[in-house]
Amino acid sequence: MMKKTTIILLLSILVIFGWTLMKMSVEDQGSSTEQIQPPQATLPFWQELKSEISGYLFLSSDQAYFLLDVAGNISLEIPLVPGTTAAVISPDGRQVIYWEGGFFYLFDLETMSVAQVNQDLVGSWGDKLVWSPDGTEIYFSCLPSDRMNAEICGLEINTGDYDVLTNIRAFAGKDVFVDASPGSLSYDGGTLFYIFSVGLPGGRDVSNSIHLLNMETGHVQVLLEEKDHAFVNPYQPLIAPDGRSLLFQALVEGVREVILLDIASGEYRQITTAANEYGISLSAWGPQSLGFFGAVGRLDKNGQLISVPTFFNLDGTILHQFEELDGWIVGWYR
Numbered sequence: 001m002m003k004k005t006t007i008i009l010l011l012s013i014l015v016i017f018g019w020t021l022m023k024m025s026v027e028d029q030g031s032s033t034e035q036i037q038p039p040q041a042t043l044p045f046w047q048e049l050k051s052e053i054s055g056y057l058f059l060s061s062d063q064a065y066f067l068l069d070v071a072g073n074i075s076l077e078i079p080l081v082p083g084t085t086a087a088v089i090s091p092d093g094r095q096v097i098y099w100e101g102g103f104f105y106l107f108d109l110e111t112m113s114v115a116q117v118n119q120d121l122v123g124s125w126g127d128k129l130v131w132s133p134d135g136t137e138i139y140f141s142c143l144p145s146d147r148m149n150a151e152i153c154g155l156e157i158n159t160g161d162y163d164v165l166t167n168i169r170a171f172a173g174k175d176v177f178v179d180a181s182p183g184s185l186s187y188d189g190g191t192l193f194y195i196f197s198v199g200l201p202g203g204r205d206v207s208n209s210i211h212l213l214n215m216e217t218g219h220v221q222v223l224l225e226e227k228d229h230a231f232v233n234p235y236q237p238l239i240a241p242d243g244r245s246l247l248f249q250a251l252v253e254g255v256r257e258v259i260l261l262d263i264a265s266g267e268y269r270q271i272t273t274a275a276n277e278y279g280i281s282l283s284a285w286g287p288q289s290l291g292f293f294g295a296v297g298r299l300d301k302n303g304q305l306i307s308v309p310t311f312f313n314l315d316g317t318i319l320h321q322f323e324e325l326d327g328w329i330v331g332w333y334r
Contacts, residue, residue: 057293058089058096058330059309065096065330067109072309072322078107088129088138088330097138097157099126104138104155118160125150128236130182133189139165141181148172150179152194152213165213166220168196175200183210183237183248190215193223193237193246210237210248210261224261224268231259231270236282240289247271247292249282258282258294260314271316278305283330286311291319 056067056075065078065087078096087098096107097117102124104117123143130139135157142153142162147169155162168180179197186193192213199206210224223246226232231250238247246261252270256279261268272280278297285292291314295307309322 056093057309059325060087060330061325068322068325072325076109078109086126086129086140088131090131090135091133092135095135097129097131099124099129099140104160106157117157118155118162120160122153122155122162125181128182130185130192132185133187139182139185139192141179149177150181152180152182152192165192165215165218166194171198177206180211181235183235184239185215186239186243187241188243191239193239195235195237196222206233208232208234210234210246223263224266231257234259238282238285238292240285241287242289245289247282247285249280255279256281258292258312258316271314272312273316280310280312281307283309290314296321 056069059066059068066074067076067078068074087096089096094109096109098105098107102121104122106115106117107113108115123145125141125143127141131137132139138155138157140153140155141150142164143150144153144164149169149172151164151168152166153162153164166180168178172178177197177199181195181197183193183195185191192215194211194213196209196211197206198209207226209222209226212221212223213219214221223237224234226234231252234248234250236249240246244263246263248259248261249256250259251257257270258272258280259268259270278299280297281295283293283295291312294310294312296310296318298306298308300306309325310318311320313319
């Protein structure tokens, strides 16, 4: 009896000891898993994605405009004309059009020659230019002589003539200030996404909303209003290559962030986070609607604020940065 009891006791001890070892092993594995960092897929993903980016990136800095390859090598520098505040590269990558002092100029990248487009002075904020997919027109924020507010205009490049496409002044009043600024054009050229701003004179209490304009019928639809959202001052709406979603910038707790909007459902989500105190600027969609080009604010070694050109995934992950450059990517042509 004593022998049998001893055997049972020894077996119990072995079971408890084995269970304790197994638990320790599981805990150690869990602890090790938490300490192991997830594999960095950034470089392979970027290397694969680079093959989808044909042509060049169009970069703007304080001194000039540049053409870059995806490795960040400058292939062409375009001297910035004093007073130039906006420029955009043509869909075929052969020309750049820019606005300066009331006139549009066409810069040919092959001949390095410049030609004036319009002969009559045209007022503009000179903040954003949008080139039509067929390369025949430019859409911009204009200041018609008969109006006190900015409208959206379309300029024919061959003739230099322009038409006012919106009627924002219908919303203006004695104590109401209104403006419109283009954001992007759908890839079929049928819809223009723009910012409608309303506020008090002097730029006080300005509220922005995103509108879309049917280029064929002239019908205007409100896509997103600023009120009742966790962000303020949405601007620069960029339609995705697949036409399903829209990227735009907005201020979240005073910091520039990037937000993704699903056009069909109206649902949105913030992509970037406030981890960068100097904000993130939005520039252009990347290939296959998989990410976007932008710039991250950063202080250089001299304490100067610079903008580092960056490519982001749609979850806000930085996939690639052009570390040696200071500026922002205006766009890229395919």
